[in-house]
Amino acid sequence: MYNNFVVEGEKMATEIIQHQGLELEGIYALNTWIAENRSLLAKFDSILHAISRKELERISSLKTPNSVLVVCKVPTYKMDLPTINNSLTLFLDDLQNPGNMGSILRIADWFGLPYVFCSIKCVESYNTKVIQASMGAFLRVKIITIAFEDLLEKVPNLPTFAAVLDGEDVFKTELPQNGIVIIGNEGAGVSPAIIKKASHKIRIPKGSDGGAESLNAAVATGIICAALSGH
């Protein structure tokens, strides 16, 4: 796990600089951008570095970097147990695709889920591709890496919903609105050991003429969050 992560793009850089919750390590920007954002940057003189377009291109992971790149410290969040016990949250079981992880953070942010828990073997949650795909959601959703067993130990009475192909119809079953939705790995689904421990197995109903074997993990997460958010 890295201790720092990188945020690129003017919009997201502005958002993260304005955000109070994250510790910034460095702001690397073109002189033109610095000139245009004097007031935004007022308190950050000690970590602000004016760089040339060539230098930016060298350190950027984007094909066409724009004007600014921010290096931040990976935040470590505390688990607020009353909040977790009273909310819908997600547990990602070995999710591998950074685009999916980013889309899922965006879903959590959209539906107001305060936490996303990630198993130890998930893709690095502050990976640049995750950050880009999350569209700023990582600023509002608390991401915590933790083994499922350790999470359960902290909230032993909370319902847990494993997303599987043969569970109860998530739209037709009366389910609690607080609990942890468990989303599995893209290829293997939720691991059998975790399914066994979950209090509920849920599924997204398939159309009567439906052919696909499964849905993309982020798409499935979106549908389940919509269903459990009271619809």
Add this chain to the structure above:
Amino acid sequence: MYNNFVVEGEKMATEIIQHQGLELEGIYALNTWIAENRSLLAKFDSILHAISRKELERISSLKTPNSVLVVCKVPTYKMDLPTINNSLTLFLDDLQNPGNMGSILRIADWFGLPYVFCSIKCVESYNTKVIQASMGAFLRVKIITIAFEDLLEKVPNLPTFAAVLDGEDVFKTELPQNGIVIIGNEGAGVSPAIIKKASHKIRIPKGSDGGAESLNAAVATGIICAALSGH
């Protein structure tokens, strides 16, 4: 628009070779794979080419190609108007990301939507990345590239649902179960000209503590299809 497209991977190659609806132009495979799949390949002698691993690596777009690559003709589907009039279908308005397009085909396949219509400026629908992300859905879902106006001319009485941020709550509004769901471009959403022509504007309700500005296009499509498929 290309006339051919490429399918890679043993599972999807097997599926496409068994499938009756698509015209195959060439099967390029390792000798080991050919030996193991004699009966599957019986009728395809004239287009079967045994190649070396080195040759496969050269023509493959995968980092780790496995044993077979199939070249197919892009199918041209007729529009069955009674089916379209009685089904839920999708219109993609300038969708750009091939991963999203593939996920959306998979959603259409899961919910049994027979057609996905694509605007002229959409990402090429038989692009290799789309095919990979669709997990075989392109075999069952008919993809047709057509301008929205031309589609409307053919089914003038069909309801059309533009997915926007300020429409009716898709979970709380009584909506027809047949019609065309319009999904917009990743950055710009549904274009204003098309919103004006749509018979309904729909939205996915946001959580009361929700922060994200929008959802990923494929995630939004999944939630709307689940909502309109009778839940």
